[in-house]
Amino acid sequence: MLLDVGTNRKPAKISLTPLIDVVFILLLFFMLTSSFMQWRQMDLPIPTASDKPAEESEVITVRLLSNGGDVRIEDNTFNILANGVPAELMGDAEPLIAIEAEEGVSTQALVQLVDKLRLAGAEKVSLAGVLQ
Template identity: 30%
Template structure:
């Protein structure tokens, strides 16, 4: 007796519904997530003990006051704009970005002002930036 064999079908897994569910979850999380932009960063800075670093007479010093005003090498800038700070750094450095740059800030300064000053200096090419700290006494 001759039996007719049924052709064997290959079993496959259909991934289309899985991909649909993954995309729906992705869209759900993207829509339900809220993004906020931080304006100021508030942190408690550590204090350090040790010897004071040697001061380079040709260094550029940026002072940041508690209300966010800038002064470059003791000369107060006319406003708080970063373009003014940029022009002052270019003028003081005469294009020499290898000079050490010291950023001193008041303890009550918003850290965003310090970050902005570092960002302006970094974009100009100053790589030798430092943030001095006040050492604790009696230790």
Template identity: 30%
Template sequence: MSCYRYVRSSRGRGVDINMAPLIDMIFILLIFFIVTSSFVRDAGVEVERPGADTAQTADRPTIQVGITENGSIHMDGEPVDIRSVRPRVAAFLAGSPEGGVLVVADRSSRTDAVIRVIDQCRLAGAENVGIAARNPY
């Protein structure tokens, strides 16, 4: 298969570049980048989640609240105070009432920080509050 095609024209012989292989390569690269990119939205903070044998994947829109090892709380990649969790969750639920809250806590985080975040989410009106865990398999 030749990448060049000779075309007869009134001005003499010309060379035309065959675009089909170039377009094929562009689509292959596009598919490669789409498949290898990650579309999972993280809490914006690195946490080591505990394992669970019964972990399930969330199938509804969720907002994630991250809790680090030292107890700091993160939403949308920025640190927040415990008092700002409730209004942010309430604003999210106003936009998507069927949504839920996913608490992504580090395995070494304190239990009282996790309980305070869950309480604030429930006070904001969230009925579906879950705790993220990694599947050990």
């Protein structure tokens, strides 16, 4: 019995059209599901040691409490995040505002506090440290 080897067949061509369709569908999926939110940068200088003498300016220490947004300024407690910055805090002079955060304060609360102070006109805002 002889084996039928067959005639020389042409190899089957693979169509690239479905592959291109899949690539475009994936591209559309990732483009539509990704977020294009614009991030903004906030400068928050950290105090460092320096050789030059410091400028004499009023330093107001704002203590951010860990209870969710209250701040303590010279034994007075305010909720700046809900009520805004009190007028007596800013005053006429341009004070240096040093923020002390208690342990357990979220970064979001700290950023919101800095943002509220900047909106109220505070130019010199600095992070003093985290209190244990």
